[in-house]
Amino acid sequence: MICLGIESTAHTFGIGIVSDKGKILSNVWDMYRPASGWGIEPIKAKMHHEEIKNKVLEKALADAKIGLKDIDLIAFSQGAGLAPCLYVGLNFGKELSKRIKKPLIGVCHQIAHVEIGKLCTGVKDPVTLYVSGANTQVLAFAEGRYRCFGETMDVGIGNALDKFGRGVGMDFPSGPKIEVLASKGHYTELPYVVKGMDLSFSGIITESLTRFRKGESLENLCFSLQETMFAMLTEVTERAMAHTGKTELLLTGGVAANSRLQEMLGIMCRERGAVFHTVPKEFAGDCGTNIAWLGILHQKSKMKTKPGILPRQRTDEVDVGWI
Ligand code: ATP
Ligand code: FE2
Numbered sequence: 001m002i003c004l005g006i007e008s009t010a011h012t013f014g015i016g017i018v019s020d021k022g023k024i025l026s027n028v029w030d031m032y033r034p035a036s037g038w039g040i041e042p043i044k045a046k047m048h049h050e051e052i053k054n055k056v057l058e059k060a061l062a063d064a065k066i067g068l069k070d071i072d073l074i075a076f077s078q079g080a081g082l083a084p085c086l087y088v089g090l091n092f093g094k095e096l097s098k099r100i101k102k103p104l105i106g107v108c109h110q111i112a113h114v115e116i117g118k119l120c121t122g123v124k125d126p127v128t129l130y131v132s133g134a135n136t137q138v139l140a141f142a143e144g145r146y147r148c149f150g151e152t153m154d155v156g157i158g159n160a161l162d163k164f165g166r167g168v169g170m171d172f173p174s175g176p177k178i179e180v181l182a183s184k185g186h187y188t189e190l191p192y193v194v195k196g197m198d199l200s201f202s203g204i205i206t207e208s209l210t211r212f213r214k215g216e217s218l219e220n221l222c223f224s225l226q227e228t229m230f231a232m233l234t235e236v237t238e239r240a241m242a243h244t245g246k247t248e249l250l251l252t253g254g255v256a257a258n259s260r261l262q263e264m265l266g267i268m269c270r271e272r273g274a275v276f277h278t279v280p281k282e283f284a285g286d287c288g289t290n291i292a293w294l295g296i297l298h299q300k301s302k303m304k305t306k307p308g309i310l311p312r313q314r315t316d317e318v319d320v321g322w323i
Contacts, residue, residue: 001019001020001072001073001296001299002017002018002019002020002025002066002070002071002072002073003017003018003019003020003071003072003073003074003075003292003293003295003296003299004016004017004060004071004073004074004075004096004288004292005017005018005074005075005076005077005107005112005288005289005290005291005292005293005294005295006074006075006076006077006089006092006093006288006291007029007076007077007089007109007112007286007287007288007290007291008049008076008077008081008085008086008088008089008092009077009079009080009081009082009085009086009089009109009286010040010045010081010082010085010133010134010286011031011032011033011040011045011133011172011173011286012029012030012031012032012285012286012287013029013030013032013048013049013052013053013056013088013089014027014028014029014030014056014286014287014288014289014291015028015029015056015057015060015288016028016060016287016288016289016290016291016292016293017060017061017063017064017066017071017288017289017292018289018292018293018296019296020296020299020300022119022293022296024289024293025063025064025065025066026059026060026061026063026064026289027060027063027282027283027287027288027289028056028059028060028063028288029056029286029287029288030048030052030055030056032044032045032048032049033171033172034172036169036170036171036172037166037169038166038172039162039163039166039172040082040172042082042083042084042085043084045082045084045085046082046084046085046087046088049085049088049089050088053088053092057096060288068096068099068100069100071096071100071102072102073102073103073105073295073296073299074093074096074097074100074102074103074104074105074295075093075104075105075106075107075291075292075294075295075296075298076089076090076092076093076104076105076106076107076291077089077106077107077108077109077112077291078090078106078107078108078109078305078306078308078309078310078313079106079108079109079309079310079311079312079313080108080109080110080134080310080311080312080313080314081109081309081311082311083309083311086309086311087309089309090106090308090309093106103299105295105298105299105305106305106306106307106308106309106310107291107294107295107298107305108294108305108310108313108315108318109286109291109313110130110135110137110313110315111146111294111315111318111320112290112291112293112294113130113132113252113253113279113290114128114130114139114146114250114252114315115290115293115294115297116252116279116283116287116289116290116293116294117250117251117252117256117277117278117279117283118250119293120279120280120283121250121277121278121279122277123248123250123275123277124248125141125246125248126140126246126248126249126250126277127139127140127149127237127240127241127244127246127248127249127250128140128146128249128250128251128252129233129237129249129250129251129252129256129265130252130253130315131156131157131158131233131251131252131253131254131255131256131261132156132157132158132253132254132255132285132286133156133158133159133162133173133254134155134156134158134159135151135152135156135253135315136151136152136156136157136199136201136233137150137151137152137315138150138151138197138236138237138240139315139316140240140244140246141320141323142244144319144320144321145316145317145318145319145320146315146316146318146320147316148314148315148316149197149236149240149243149244150196150197150198150199150236150239150240151198151199152198152199152200152201153195153198153199153200154200154201154202155201155202155205156201157201157229157233157255158173158175158253158254158255160201160202160204160205160229161173161174161175161178161225161255162174162175163205164178164205164208164209164221164225165177165178167205167209167212168209168212168218173254175254175255175257175258176257178222178225178226179222179226179258179259179260181218181219181222181223182219182222182223182225182226182260183223184219184223185217185218185219185220185221185222185223185224186219186220186223187220187223187224187227188211188216188220188221188224189224190204190207190208190224190225190228191203191204191207191228192228192231192232193232194232194235194236197236197239197240198236199232199233199236201229204225204228204229205225208221208224208225226258226260226261227260230258230260230261230264231264233261233264233265234264234265234268237249237265237268238268238272241272241274242272246274247273247274247275248274248275248276248277249265249269249274249275249276249277250277250278250279251265251276251277251278251279252278252279252284253279253284253285254284254285254286255284256278256279256284257281257284257285262276262278297322298321298322300322301321301322302321303319303320303321303322305318
């Protein structure tokens with residue numbers, strides 16, 4: 001069985017093709033990048049996706065060296081995400097499914113980030129730290145679902161980094177640029193906000209932007225933002241590992257590409273005798289490949305999903321029948 005996955009929840013339109021054996025045949029995507037100083041405008045992102053969807057499809061099929069007729073299943077990212085963008089994926093999925101007379105299935109974007117990490121690293125039953133634009137969640141599988149042990153109480157860590165970047169004049173996405181500047185900075189204290197197992201990032205960003213405007217060094221603020229926010233993540237993740245007794249950690253989502261975050265979590269795992277795994281960089285951010293793989297998992301386990309788009313879908317409301 002070969003599945004074609006469509007990703008369109010926010011900034012990225014992607015198509016990936018994966019076999020039921022977990023062989024990744026292609027991973028093609030294109031990102032909408034708002035002008036400097038601006039956030040994502042859903043309608044502009046939607047227009048971007050509409051404009052490039054056929055080009056992305058052609059390249060994905062060419063890379064996989066197959067034709068549409070070879071596809072057995074189509075999966076699309078049904079939520080969570082921005083409604084205008086989600087509709088592009090749904091409608092393109094419907095069109096292709098009709099054209100080749102093959103089933104269409106909607107899958108959860110967040111769970112796709114987790115499952116691609118498991119496929120690529122071989123980890124079986126980890127605590128997962130899922131850090132991306134809109135999400136920051138500590139997850140572990142228990143009794144049929146990915147349960148959320150801790151999460152952000154306001155913005156996701158990626159959006160927090162992007163908001164800081166926007167405020168200091170960086171282009172989107174700012175996470176990678178902050179990482180580069182952080183390597184030249186020194187520590188300066190910022191608010192550290194952990195409440196039980198939950199985290200908050202928005203106050204840290206407001207404080208950092210205020211201090212930037214007062215003339216504090218950008219490099220120092222970038223360094224300290226990373227140190228503070230990543231220490232918060234490491235603390236909560238370690239507590240989840242201690243409570244669940246799980247001995248493996250999986251880091252996934254767009255922010256998983258950050259080397260300093262990987263280093264801090266790696267040290268924490270080593271100190272407690274646990275094994276640390278990170279999703280490969282090419283599959284850390286949004287892509288159709290993780291959607292295709294989740295489509296395969298749903299199909300194999302005969303797990304039905306709801307029809308249409310689900311802009312506010314939560315990770316822990318999805319029944320996971322393949323574990
Ligand atoms: P979600 O998965 O919550 O819906 P998303 O799909 O927008 O969010 P992803 O594509 O998974 O998010 O990740 C994008 C985010 O990752 C952006 O906020 C970007 O700044 C951040 N990011 C990418 N590379 C790095 C890096 N090296 N360091 C820190 N952040 C990074
Ligand atoms: Fe994502």
